[in-house]
Amino acid sequence: MATTKTAGNKASKSTSKTGKIENSEFHDFFIDELKDIYWAEKHLAKALPKMQKAATSPELAAAFEKHTTETQQHVSTLEEVFGLLGEKPVAKKCDAMAGLLEEADGIITDTEKGTMIRDAGLILAAQKVEHYEIATYGTLRVFAENIGHSDVAELLSQTLDNEKATDVALTEIAVNAVNEEAVAE
Numbered sequence: 001m002a003t004t005k006t007a008g009n010k011a012s013k014s015t016s017k018t019g020k021i022e023n024s025e026f027h028d029f030f031i032d033e034l035k036d037i038y039w040a041e042k043h044l045a046k047a048l049p050k051m052q053k054a055a056t057s058p059e060l061a062a063a064f065e066k067h068t069t070e071t072q073q074h075v076s077t078l079e080e081v082f083g084l085l086g087e088k089p090v091a092k093k094c095d096a097m098a099g100l101l102e103e104a105d106g107i108i109t110d111t112e113k114g115t116m117i118r119d120a121g122l123i124l125a126a127q128k129v130e131h132y133e134i135a136t137y138g139t140l141r142v143f144a145e146n147i148g149h150s151d152v153a154e155l156l157s158q159t160l161d162n163e164k165a166t167d168v169a170l171t172e173i174a175v176n177a178v179n180e181e182a183v184a185e
Contacts, residue, residue, distance in 0.1 A: 040097035116181035130167040
């Protein structure tokens with residue numbers, strides 16, 4: 001890669017013929033953030049069955065079961081992304097997801113088993129996770145586009161769409177039954 005001078009006399013790396021920026025600080029940052037969400041997805045895949053078991057509503061339990069399978073696919077997709085980038089899939093602890101999953105555990109501990117109040121809390125916790133994932137995948141998709149990895153951007157976009165659909169499904173469960181029943185308890 002050629003190094004060019006930019007305004008302000010800073011050296012910057014130019015893009016290769018494929019449009020991909022490799023061995024740059026931004027590329028390294030992108031990889032680091034992929035490692036972060038990889039850790040997050042792996043740990044979420046372990047946490048969702050516990051949330052499923054804690055759920056009272058059969059619909060919520062089914063949603064958690066479905067998302068466990070989807071989350072395992074997200075892990076596989078990220079492994080494919082690492083491969084496309086010529087990187088080994090390595091997880092880096094995601095403090096945000098660790099905190100969100102700790103909060104979900106707290107909701108299970110602090111609410112009574114078999115109540116819709118617990119389910120409302122589980123939905124809250126799950127939607128916080130989904131919103132974190134939506135923000136992360138949306139940004140990582142744009143990063144991939146910016147560094148010329150349209151193949152990676154497409155994979156991240158598919159996961160983003162799935163996360164958005166899960167968020168909508170959780171909202172529907174909350175609005176159609178759980179919240180009203182929780183208020184009545």
